[in-house]
Amino acid sequence: MSKDIRIRKGLDIKLVGEAEKNTVGATKSNVYAIKPDDFHGVIPKVIAKQGTEVKAGEPIFQSKSNETVLFPSPVSGEIVEIVRGAKRKILAFKILADKEQQYADFGIKDVNAMNGDEVKTHLLSSGCWPFIKQRPYDVIANPEVAPKAIFVSGYTTAPLAADSDYVLSGKENELQAAVTALSKLTSGEVHVSVGKNGDSPLKGLNNVTLHTVSGPHPAGNVSVQISKVDPINKGEVVWVVNPQDLLIIGELLLTGKFNAERTVALVGSCVKKPRYYTTKIGAEVSTIVYDSGVTDESNIRIISGDVLTGENVKPDGYLGYYHNTLSVIPEGNDYELFGWNKPIFNKISPSRALTFSWLFPNKKYDLNTNTNGEHRAFVVTGNYEGVFPFDIYPLQLLKACAVNDLDAMEQLGMYEIAPEDFALTEFICVSKQPHQQMIREGLDLMLKEIG
Structure with a gap:
């Protein structure tokens, strides 16, 4: 299909x-760091204290709310520092890497002979579970709630993002082992999306439903693909895995080693x-x-x-x-005199008012981090809808998040989206509002109040 x-x-x-x-x-890096803030919503509980020697794949901390979810060391070495911030919040675990890497042995597995519970137990014990995230809320998946489907997006459209077709080339065995294992974790399907005109290693996989994607960014965002294939309703859960994370899962199953290579x-x-x-x-x-x-x-x-x-x-x-x-x-620390009132040739804009990027659709730009304006009240321009492919009213949803209106957030489709889906609306926003931060705070509120 x-x-x-x-x-x-x-x-x-x-x-x-x-x-x-x-x-x-x-x-080779001398020191590697794992930051708990990379795992949104996770409060770490220390397993490997400062001075502990660990092998690659051995856990260094676990989730306080679910102690079966382990977070492993990417390398073997010594925990040289646990960096703490305000109120002793853990900011990072720093590992001084050994010159010769040693790996924890999790055993070679025959994926075809494993059932769903065995796959889940193995992924949890080996530290691979954090690679599986869920919608709604865009957090690490709850292993106790089965998903209705699993999605993998092998189509990249973000600016200058790594080409999935290139980085996955020659890794078909690892990819197949990983998707076969994932297919045991859901009663639904494993949906894999690839570019319409690309030559992706994901195209030849078994036990998946293949989709071809075309269109501008954010067509490569997995939330967009979920909304077109199997939309999320209240009470439903969908799991999401990045393509390069499939390689780590697949290699673990085939070799028994947690190889955190990127x-x-x-x-x-x-x-x-x-x-x-x-x-x-x-x-x-x-x-x-x-x-x-x-x-x-x-x-x-x-x-x-x-x-x-x-x-x-x-x-x-x-x-x-x-x-x-x-x-x-x-770094965008320069300022233009009367930049708002003169023709613009060297920037991208969806508007045609004094901007000309629409005349050169294939031109590449050298942009900096300057926001070209300051934070101000929301201005209703109607621009968001032009870059937002969901069947959702983006401005109304952002305003609902701003005032913590849970009922409106539910009715406007909050379950379907992640902060990254509002990156483009933030990019073109004339009000310079932090859309991704607003969506993240709204999702956190829903997770806390509704669960």
Whole structure:
């Protein structure tokens, strides 16, 4: 069974600095860090204290609300520091990596012979469960609630995001083992989406329902695909897994090792040699960014993730747990005189008022982080609907989140969306409102009050 998903509403943000399809090994990081903030809603309970020696795959902390959900070390080494912030909140676990890596042995598994409970137990005990997230609420999946379906999006449309077709190439065995295991966890289907014109390794998998996707960003967002294939109603749960996380799950099943390897795209206009790097989750970003060289070191922003949804990290920061892109763009600390009242040729805009990006749909732009305006009250322009492909009123939903109106949030489709789905509306917002933050706070409120 195959189904086409065609998205017409959206906006492709074409930027300079796309990664060349050339993969090199990153400089080995001395220290790796796992940040509990990467797992939204999780309060960590320490397992490996400072000074503990761990192998790759051994747990370093667990979720306080569900102690079966373990979070493993990406490398073997010593826990050298547990960084704490205000009120002793744990900000990061830092691991000094061994020169020779040692892996915890979880045993080789025959996926076809396993049942759903055995797969679930194995993924929980090996620390692979955090790779499975759920809708609604965009949090780590609750292992006690079975999903009606599982979705994997192999179509990337975010600006300069790593090309899934390229990074998954040659990994068919791991992908097949992972999706076979996932198919045991649901009574529904495992939906896999690929680009209509791409040559994805995901196309030849068994035990999946394949969909081909076309259209501008956010067509690659899994929430968009869920809304077109199997929309979420109140009381229903759908699980979501990223394609590169499938590789880690698949390799665990085939070899018994938790190998937290990532193929990361280093991109952006400030990078001299944009390309792909092989590294591990939690690596120091400096081992990747400065290997290729950057322009004007004092005036750049390093983003773990894509430019719309990623996290601002310092040069001594660490790769996010779910990220496979490092974006380096100019810091927007300059100001234009009368920038609001003159023709604009070097920026992207969905409007045709004094802007001309619509005349050059394939032009690539060198954009910085300047918001070109200050935070102000919501202005009703009708622009959001043009880049928002859901059957939802985005402005009304944002206002419901702002005033904590739970009834309105439910009625307006809050169960279907994640913060990343509002990245484009935030990008074009003339009011400079933090849409993704508002949606995240609204989802947290619903999770707390409704569950």
